[in-house]
Amino acid sequence: MKDYLKKDEWKIIEEGFNPSFNRISESIFSLGNGRFGQRANFEETYSGDTLQGHYLAGIYYPDKTRVGWWKNGYPEYFAKVLNAPNWTGIRFDIDGEVFDLSKCEVNDFKRILDMKNGVLERSCEAKLKSGRIVKIHSKRFCSIANDNIACIRYSFKAVNFADPIQITPYIDGDVMNEDTNYDEKFWEPISETADEHQAFIITETKKTAFQVCTGMQILIEKNGDQIDADNKSFTKDKYAEIAINTRIKDDQEIVVYKYVANITSENHPKNELQTICKKEVEAAAANGFNQLLADHQNAWAKKWEESDIIIEGDVAAQQGIRFNIFQLNQTYTGEDERLNIGPKGFTGEKYGGSTYWDTEAYCIPFYLSTADQRVARNLLVYRYKHLQKAIENATKLGFKDGAALYPMVTMNGEECHNEWEITFEEIHRNGAIAYAVFDYIRYTNDENYLTEYGLELLIGIARFWSQRVHFSNPKQKYVIHGVTGPNEYENNVNNNWYTNFVAVWCLKYTMYAINYVKSNAPAKFESISEKIKFYEVTETKVWKDIVEKMYFPVDTEKQIFLQQENFLDKEIIQVKDLPNEDRPIHQKWSWDRILRSCFIKQADVLQGIYFFEDAFDVETIQRNFRFYEPLTVHESSLSPCVHAILAAKIGDYDKAYEMYLRTARLDLDDYNNDTEDGCHITSMAGTWMAVVKGFGGMRIENDMLCFTPYLPSKWKGYSFKIRFRNRLLHIQVNQSGTSIRKVAGDELTIKVKDKDIRLVRDQSIQC
Amino acid sequence: MKDYLKKDEWKIIEEGFNPSFNRISESIFSLGNGRFGQRANFEETYSGDTLQGHYLAGIYYPDKTRVGWWKNGYPEYFAKVLNAPNWTGIRFDIDGEVFDLSKCEVNDFKRILDMKNGVLERSCEAKLKSGRIVKIHSKRFCSIANDNIACIRYSFKAVNFADPIQITPYIDGDVMNEDTNYDEKFWEPISETADEHQAFIITETKKTAFQVCTGMQILIEKNGDQIDADNKSFTKDKYAEIAINTRIKDDQEIVVYKYVANITSENHPKNELQTICKKEVEAAAANGFNQLLADHQNAWAKKWEESDIIIEGDVAAQQGIRFNIFQLNQTYTGEDERLNIGPKGFTGEKYGGSTYWDTEAYCIPFYLSTADQRVARNLLVYRYKHLQKAIENATKLGFKDGAALYPMVTMNGEECHNEWEITFEEIHRNGAIAYAVFDYIRYTNDENYLTEYGLELLIGIARFWSQRVHFSNPKQKYVIHGVTGPNEYENNVNNNWYTNFVAVWCLKYTMYAINYVKSNAPAKFESISEKIKFYEVTETKVWKDIVEKMYFPVDTEKQIFLQQENFLDKEIIQVKDLPNEDRPIHQKWSWDRILRSCFIKQADVLQGIYFFEDAFDVETIQRNFRFYEPLTVHESSLSPCVHAILAAKIGDYDKAYEMYLRTARLDLDDYNNDTEDGCHITSMAGTWMAVVKGFGGMRIENDMLCFTPYLPSKWKGYSFKIRFRNRLLHIQVNQSGTSIRKVAGDELTIKVKDKDIRLVRDQSIQC
Secondary structure, eight states: OOOOEEOOSSEEEEESOOGGGHHHHHHHTOEEOSSEEEOOOOSSOOOSSOOOOEEETTOEEEEEOOOSSOOTTOOSEEEEEOOOOBOOOEEEEETTEEOOGGGSEEEEEEEEEETTTTEEEEEEEEEOTTSOEEEEEEEEEEOSSSTTEEEEEEEEEESSOOEEEEEEEEEEOOOOOTTOTTSOOOEEEEEEEEOSSEEEEEEEETTTOOEEEEEEEEEEEETTEEOOTTOEEEEETTEEEEEEEEEEOTTOEEEEEEEEEEEETTTSOGGGHHHHHHHHHHHHHHHOHHHHHHHHHHHHHHHHHHHOEEEESOHHHHHHHHHHHHHHHHHOOSOOTTOOOOTTTTSOOTTOSSBOTHIIIIIHHHHHHHSOHHHHHHHHHHHHHTHHHHHHHHHHTTOOTTOOOOOSSBSSSSBOOOOHHHHTTOTTHHHHHHHHHHHHHHHHOOTHHIIIIIHHHHHHHHHHHHHHOEEETTTTEEEOOSBOOSOTTSOSBSOOHHHHHHHHHHHHHHHHHHHHHHHHOHHHHHHHHHHTTOOHHHHHHHHHHHHHHBOOOEETTTTEEOSSTTGGGSOOOOGGGSOGGGOSHHHHSOHHHHHHSOOBSSOSHHHHHHHTGGGSOHHHHHHHHHHHGGGBOOOSTTSHHHHHHHHHHTTOHHHHHHHHHHHHTTTTTTTTSOGGGOOOHHHHHHHHHIIIIIISOOEEETTEEEEOOOOOTTOSEEEEEEEETTEEEEEEEETTEEEEEEEESSOEEEEETTEEEEEOSSSEEEO | OOOOEEOOSSEEEEESOOGGGHHHHHHHTOEEOSSEEEOOOOSSOOOSSOOOOEEETTOEEEEEOOOSSOOTTOOSEEEEEOOOOBOOOEEEEETTEEOOGGGSEEEEEEEEEETTTTEEEEEEEEEOTTSOEEEEEEEEEEOSSSTTEEEEEEEEEESSOOEEEEEEEEEEOOOOOTTOTTSOOOEEEEEEEEOSSEEEEEEEETTTOOEEEEEEEEEEEETTEEOOTTOEEEEETTEEEEEEEEEEOTTOEEEEEEEEEEEETTTSOGGGHHHHHHHHHHHHHHHOHHHHHHHHHHHHHHHHHHHOEEEESOHHHHHHHHHHHHHHHHHOOSOOTTOOOOTTTTSOOTTOSSBOTHIIIIIHHHHHHHSOHHHHHHHHHHHHHTHHHHHHHHHHTTOOTTOOOOOSSBSSSSBOOOOHHHHTTOTTHHHHHHHHHHHHHHHHOOTHHIIIIIHHHHHHHHHHHHHHOEEETTTTEEEOOSBOOSOTTSOSBSOOHHHHHHHHHHHHHHHHHHHHHHHHOHHHHHHHHHHTTOOHHHHHHHHHHHHHHBOOOEETTTTEEOSSTTGGGSOOOOGGGSOGGGOSHHHHSOHHHHHHSOOBSSOSHHHHHHHTGGGSOHHHHHHHHHHHGGGBOOOSTTSHHHHHHHHHHTTOHHHHHHHHHHHHTTTTTTTTSOGGGOOOHHHHHHHHHIIIIIISOOEEETTEEEEOOOOOTTOSEEEEEEEETTEEEEEEEETTEEEEEEEESSOEEEEETTEEEEEOSSSEEEO
């Protein structure tokens, strides 16, 4: 846990230069616009410790799998988010001395991420080895008004010298991933062109053959006057630069404007990339930095208008929640159904692949409530489009007749991960993908989605479950052997309660969907059945039998669901009784010790109760929460939010607040000592849920939006906006109670604390 | 399964050139002398498919671990058997045309492994692209009379041409392992020297810094006359050659004698390697090929005199058992307690590390009965010397106070393997290592071994078990969670019967050993206790409690031991009901499917019953055998021998013979399609056991050697020799019964078919 960032409601502020925190700050101060993004690497040369990272959505590389001991069914490659051409670089040589903060005495260092406006600023005074003192100030953004472009304004001031200086803005595609499996570079050069003001490189990924044109137009001023006299361009493979030689003296300021565009073959024909890129940088330069910034800020203002959460009386909490909302909005905008949400977004390369069950279990609720419902729908369609690959994946593992197993980690629908206990056994992900369909429809009422896409996907998943169970003779029940539940600290267990529960739920929901589509679109039902050779009677007969006779491990004495059937055979110790030096156990203990222990990485039984809360009375939730919470180490970032929501549900508000704190500032405070690898983007949606579903108590019950708000005692108040079925609602909770305002959309009846409230016009209603 | 080798009682014969079988033959025709060995790679250039392999006992390289997903506790490297300098190479260029069988039309190809004499021969007629026809004949051996040296006699005859020819014997240290993790070469050059008749290279392994001097002296004759005129030597890094230019014409024969020595820094000071090597090759050349061969053959005759098994009336079975005995004798001679038995011996590089539990469970009985007891003792001392490393290994995994966990795979005592389900969970290996102490003492009566080495090792192992169990509240018993038993087709199971049984046995045997040493060598007991801080009273109190309250999974209805507590919850299908195309399942099924199935890779419960047979009545053995045999796929080469022994025990002789056949010709018939990687050396000892313990029914019961011989109906008779407590016995079984002869040593009473037989002098006794 670190505490080196200043608390501020709208800004993340780092004061003082601490190279050992540089990788962490590079993660936290990352920028993105849904289409591309990059870590907060310095523009100028930096020879200190840094993780260089520029990323382009959807541009990946299938890195050959690295495995110690191959097992049948493993994938051949791991599709990796690629470190893409570096477009931020600007080099400064003062009479041959390279300006490099790691070789300077640095004063007044300040880095600010202005979340309101989506802008990264940095300033400092630096004394070079030679004694020269410079002052720099940089400001950059990735435009969300035009997601092709980004701009940098970089000012460089001489304080105490007069010397020749060379300024070299460049684009460098000769980059690597730190996590490459075989020390390979993933990019091939295609072309490089440069003149006095513009430079373009086109690079192509090996194997996947994605092409990217990265271009820049530059403008350099000295004390306000444009200086273009001696610009010299230079190119080599995957690299282009424009160098300006001038002199600088005391108090003179050089300002570099770098207008950049990233254009990829995902969205444009390969032969037009450079033409489009050139148009974009020229248009950007013509508009100028201030205009582009203004457009960008306006776009952010709109986003905040709809997705902001305001917390009064707690700056740290306010900063934390805004940081999470900011990063989520930077990462995914929902405009492209081929894209998804990587666990690190544009902030790092770890976990390489893009899509985990995080999307369905944690992110969809956030986007459902804070963006047009088309955004969440696109995340669903993404999976529908991968259905064939999921069927191929299941076939590879020995399943048949159209059974679908979605991958644990994927980019294009193919499985990337290669640990048997995860890849083959963490099959509950299939349940979360089905659940997301239900969750989306429950929230939006867009039941037509079942007809269009949902049913086919659900049948594939139901077929998988019906083949994955077997009938146990001793138990006279269906069982599911050899799984890893959400708690990855137990592997290869039998009858994980969560997995069994979600499997049965999937079968039931699929049968509901069949009936719905049959009644509402019989022709479509016929055509789907024919397409996927679905034999309703015989197949659903088996499903019904499984639904009826599934085994659920329970302890009748404690009256709790058992995480897996042998759970109580373990030595039960509470987390509070673990010596501090043993934590986090995933760093301190060997794997077998973790597996044998009762310690839970993340909500498992409780994840199921969270998903299917309606199915359980409050006493059941309480008993299970009180048993499992003390055993949970929350070493997954996805855990505390679920515990926060359930704690609030059962009225354990102190625990809810404790859990909320743990998730809200996870990255800002580097709670798990791993922010240097990137931010925990998907778990940020969990933080949002902890406020809205936890403290706000938001639920859909009986097709009605409900709230049971609670005000944490440390807060003066909080408020958030919710989109719901084409309405926009504003919910405000403070010491005098809850007030609800319908900002936009038709009349609506909602429930607040079990009381029906009719929202007719745009006015606050105190409840 | 292949059947391309001719059956012969003493020889392995390949007729006809089949390049697609070349890797398999290279494995089968391997030679070794305990100190070094190599695959049957051709001497001349061969550009076809080949696995080049020369190996030196004890010379290894710590190859950086390759792992997909790192887990705490994994080792940093995997110690690999090294592909060492190639000393067999002889190149022939006929007027610039390289002689290379893969570019020839090959006739009359014949390869013979003469097991009686330990000689590899090869002959053929080959038509080159140019139309030139040559006849070659090569003969080589690795001397077991002097394990520093090896010799080749290579004859090359021109049939239909007259041309200049260059003959180039060479030594090449620029070799690689095929299975290197990061495509690294493991050898560094130290020096190369060569003159007209001798060449030496010294190479050094990276990291481990072993040095090896490989030297040769050559003699070349044409039609019987020595031709040395124009010899030219050439050296470069890690390479030396001597080239002779001459002319050859119709029917002329050139014969190359290559006298080779391999001298390593494991046995000699680095600065003397070349001096010693030079002396060795000079002495060898002075003795001449025929004399060296005679010495070598005499040494083999002695080995066969003591370890041969004769089977009458079944050539295939005779060839099979001799091949196994031959390979075991080539691999390990027991003269060096730092060495052990790699799963592939000198026949391949797969499974890299040297020592598995195979040594204790399968090889020790073979060496106990066929060699001086010092040989088996050295294998035991090997583990004693690794005790500190085993304690370090356990400490790394969170155990304490001197608990020892022996590695799954090792070279120098450190763990090499990195699959959590094996490395951390296949802990029953600790039991086999303790069992070997018991087995050795039971056989030899050398109880003093407990005092000298055994006790300290046993206490380390007992401490491990006592920490690895925990007390289950629901069961009110001690349990062992998270293990992989001998059957590696189940991972991370709870209460594997075999593991629980062997754990309790270890505790009991350690307490026996404590009492023995206390009574017989009280001072030594004190000094051991002090050295390892052993608190007898408190520690054994815990052990006794575990012994008393250990949980053993059983099925009371079927009256069988359960492989693991949830075994019967699986779907029980017999192997005979598996479709043929599904086998072997480790190649056809995904790992999760294998794990969920009831199919057993190798004897597990039955392994325990085999080890501790005395503890069970025949009915119990029968019930368990009849339940588990039909579920066992025997996809480990270590499985059928145990089933063969138990089948014979319960009188199921057809099954015993079926199992014997499966193990006896495993490599010769390439049963598992993997002989190309090398031969299954350690399982060969199992074949020997299947005959001697299975058909011969050899046991030690109540400190007495017993036999219950049975003659398989397909055989006319069989006989074998057994060393036992300084006696040499000859056991002959045929249709007229069993006869026993004491060939050497003092009087002895043994039991044959429950009848006491007193062996007084050297004469056959019919029983």
